[in-house]
Amino acid sequence: SQELEQSPQSLIVQEGKNLTINCTSSKTLYGLYWYKQKYGEGLIFLMMLQKGGEEKSHEKITAKLDEKKQQSSLHITASQPSHAGIYLCGVSRGGSNYQLIWGAGTKLIIKP
């Protein structure tokens, strides 16, 4: 299994509805990043979480890192067509290894 699992893999949501995307790690997370990707385009940084229990918001998007630092959730309130895209979580492996690993992504479609 992958070190970083995202769920669901894809999501179709009616415009105006709320939704949640999860990112679960098999190891303790030292720094977790959420990015959004428009189909076939570059990645846009959304938020970075470090501390257990930390929560950050940007417009209608809220991300949390659980206390045990092995899972993060991304919550979108009152979804809009502009929220459509692929959401990716990435984590630092920690230690002296500066590599980031990434989840496979969650594809979000907003139905008008």
Added chain:
Amino acid sequence: EAQVTQNPRYLITVTGKKLTVTCSQNMNHEYMSWYRQDPGLGLRQIYYSMNVEVTDKGDVPEGYKVSRKEKRNFPLILESPSPNQTSLYFCASSLYRALRTDTQYFGPGTRLTVL
């Protein structure tokens, strides 16, 4: 404008024909990295560089080379491309090596097709 640029954005080539994808950042970032993105597999790191003349392998380095002769540039070289290297490639950079607290900025991507 602070940005990471990649060229070309789209490339169709044939097996065995050497190619280079350029990456440049204008933010004086120490850390640069190359990823490939494939359906269902997410982003996988190919190579990364912590500073000039310092590079290291990521998770999928086979068939790729990189160099970091200048801080701003980090080209990705495919000496003999094969069809399994058909993918969407991203270059990224961040200010510091301490990635636990730093944001990675991504280029717009290069879609490579190897026939």
